[in-house]
Amino acid sequence: MIGLKLKFKVTLAFALFIIGPFLIVGWISAYKAEESMQDELGRTMLQLAKQNHTTITKSMSAVxxxxxxxxxxxxxNRTVLxxxxxxxxxxxQINQADEILERWSSDGTSYTLYMMNREExxxxxxxxxxNSGFKYFDFDHSDRPEWVQHADNKRGAGVFRLIPSSEGTATVSFIRSxxxxxxYNDVIGYLVVSHLEVHFTRDLLSVQLPENSGIFLFNDANELLMQAGSAAFPEAGITELASRETSGYRFVNQGGERWLSAYAYEPDFHTRLVYHVPLNSLSSSWKGFQWFIMIVSAIYLVLVLLFVLYLLRMIVRPLHRLVTITKIYEPGVPLASDNSRDLLRSDEFGILYGSFLRMTRRLDHSFEENYAMKIKQKETELATLHSQITPHLLYNTLDSIYWYALRKGNKDVGGMIKDLSKLLRIGLSKGRTMIPIGEExxxxxxxxxxxxxRYPDNFEVHWDIDEDAKKYTTPKVILxxxxxxxxxxxxxxxxGEGEIRIAIRCADSEIEMTVEDNGFLPVDMERLEQITRGxxxxxxxxxxxxxxRIQLHFGEAFGLRYIRxxxxxxxALITLPRQEYIKVIPDS
Structure with missing residues (x-):
């Protein structure tokens, strides 16, 4: 590594620290993304199964x-049969009974009423x-259909079962003893609503599944009531799921293919709905996209490597020359333009060199600017001293007028002059922006x-001041x-009916200042808030x-707001943080 040229060092470092980690992270990310994608597909399919099962349960509840x-x-009629x-x-009488049952038959369903023929x-x-209508129940105990026993076990509640129809096919039926x-121990008949697959098929087919998928509906006896879709019934894997009284999903390998089975359980009728979907039909597009991203990433890495080599050639040589120019520069000594003409380019190195020249000019003028700033600082100090002398003269003048008014016996004018003097003294505060709350x-x-x-007998002012709050800091002239x-x-x-209440209290870590009036004129609170926010x-x-000013000193958590x-x-409510006032002694 030490004896290699910079170009080969960068190439090797690029392969070790960029391409290698990129491939490793890419492989791990693809593996984790596939797991996450499968889990997300499982959760989505489970949610779909639950929603579809809820729709079917509503149809069952309607029946x-x-x-x-x-x-x-x-x-x-109440309790009378x-x-x-x-x-x-x-x-x-038979026609009358059949007409009643036929009116209740709708949407392709059939109502059949079996009554015990106890009157012979x-x-x-x-x-x-x-096939439907009124019938007497004449079966002996030995040849009773199986659905009769299921209905008797429910003791008046309904059950969903497959019952053979006259056409020789099984029909989904609801049976109630x-x-x-x-x-209540005496069964007098059975009410059977058949051909319910008309309703349930519509509910099952409301969800469009991928090709080779299947939907299977089981009753409380793990009997397959209905199925939809193009997939054949995989009895080995689905029957076990149909016996569970929980909802969930799982991935299984079947016939050399990976399948997603989502099963939803509804306790109302103890039914199970199972979605059986080939995983490849759900994730094929995503896997193709994943391979596409990997190929594009590999091509991108190769292009980046080529571009890095190109940058090395474009950067190293002009960078070396720019460093040489930087070393020979001294403040106040002009640069020889002949040595740097080839660096005056329109690319980043040209911009860098132009910035370097501007920097040297700023350095050359820095001493003059520093001297000018010192002169301006002295002038500012003199102006500040003058501004301090002028208020002092004003305070002395107002104090003289105050004592003159007292000597002449005009105490009201004297009090007003004293208050005016206090307003000016605290308002100016010798240039301070923060004062104790007591001075405020x-x-x-x-x-x-x-x-x-000015407004005698027009209003009164009530004060509620927490003495402990006077020692804390506030921006001046906010009340x-x-x-x-x-x-x-x-x-x-x-x-004379006007009242103004001014309160200052300590609340936890904050100071609350309120100014409240009892004015009767309508006030647009929203406009007040807009004015406050600027x-x-x-x-x-x-x-x-x-x-x-409050937010400038203490942050956006504090400030002024209006309420009714x-x-x-x-x-008007002002909130400030508790900060004790520290008196700053000016330098002599």
Whole structure:
């Protein structure tokens, strides 16, 4: 590695640290992606099976509810059995019973009512060959059909079974034994709804599956009621799934092919729905895409390697010359342009060299700029000193006027001048932007006294100040704009009924300041919030300035917001963090 040229070093490093890891990671990713894809297909197919099974269960419940309604409407009047069904004997009575059952037959289904012939009625018509309608149940215990025993075991509940039809084929039927309302141990007949495959086939075929797939519906006795799709019934693998009272999915190898079996269980009728789908039909497109990505990635790596070799040739030589020029540069010494004409290109090296020349010019002028900045700093310091002297002169002048007013006996004017002096002193704060909350309270109290002199007997100000809060830090002049808005927009014209409540409290790790008025004029709260957030800039400069200054110092978690007051009016709420004020002693 040490004796190789840079071109071969980069090529070998590219193969070891890029191509090798890329192939390993690509293989692991493809393997994991295939596992993840199979699991996702299993979950999706299981969800599809559950949804389809729910649809079938709704159809089963509809049949069950319809038979209950039939029994309640025609066989029982509350707990009394309708004697009509026990005494059918004439042709007219048989037709009447058949007409009732035929009205309940719909959508291709057939209703058949078997009644125990305990009155030993002898009909003039042979009912044994009837496919539907009314029939007497004349089977002995020895030759009773198997579905009779299943219905008896349910004790009045319904069961779904395959029953041979007159055409010789099996039909999906719902069977309910009819119990004597006076004695539930006494079975007086059976209600059979056949040809239900008309409904269930529609539900099964509502989902389109890939080719060679199959859907299998089993009842509570693990009997295959129906199947849909082009796949043959794989009895070895599916029968075991049909006996489970859980839902899930699994992958099996069958006939040299991998299959996905998703099975859903519904406890209402203890039925199972099994989807049996060849995995290749679901993932063939994805595998083809995976191979396509791998081939494209390999071609991409080869192209990248060729491009790296090209870059080495284009970069190494001009980079070496640029380094040489950098070494000979000294601030203040002009560069020899003859040695660098070939670097004035339009590519990145030309841009780099141009930036290098601009950097040397900035370095050459840095001393002059530094000197100019020092002169400007001195001028700024003088201007700051002058601005400090001017407020000091103003404070002394106002203090002289205050004492003059007191000597002349005009205490009201003296108090107003004192409050004005306090407003100016705290508002300027010797250039400070942060002051103690105690000084902020003094500032807004002085402002309130001045405004109460201006609007005598128009409003009152109530104070609720937590003494512990006075030692914490706040941006200066954040309460005065809120009080000003409350006075001019709410209480200034209320003829003595106006109230402003100013509260400052400590709450956990925060300070809460509120200014609330009882103004009666309607206020657009949404517009107030828009002004506070800066979405409306032609109004409300004061409150927007307060909100922005708080967030500038403490972050977006704090600031100003407006809510409606409890007794009308508007409440302005300011939240600040608890930060104790530290007095900064200026340098002498």
């Amino acid at each position: 069950n509810d319809k038979t209950i309604t039939f029994l309640g409407n025609h066989l029982f 309708n004697p009509f069904w026990l005494n059918i004997e004439t042709f007219s 009625k002898r009909t003039h018509v042979d009912l044994s060959d009837k 009819i119990l004597n309302a006076q004695n 309270i003094e500032h807004v109290q002085a402002y309130c006294r001045l405004q109460m002199k 005065q704009p809120l009080v000003e808005n409350a006075i001019f927009h709410a209480v200034s014209s209320m003829d 979405e409306i800039t032609d109004k409300g400069y004061g409150i927007r300035n307060v909100h922005q 007051g409890e007794g009308g009016g508007v409440k």
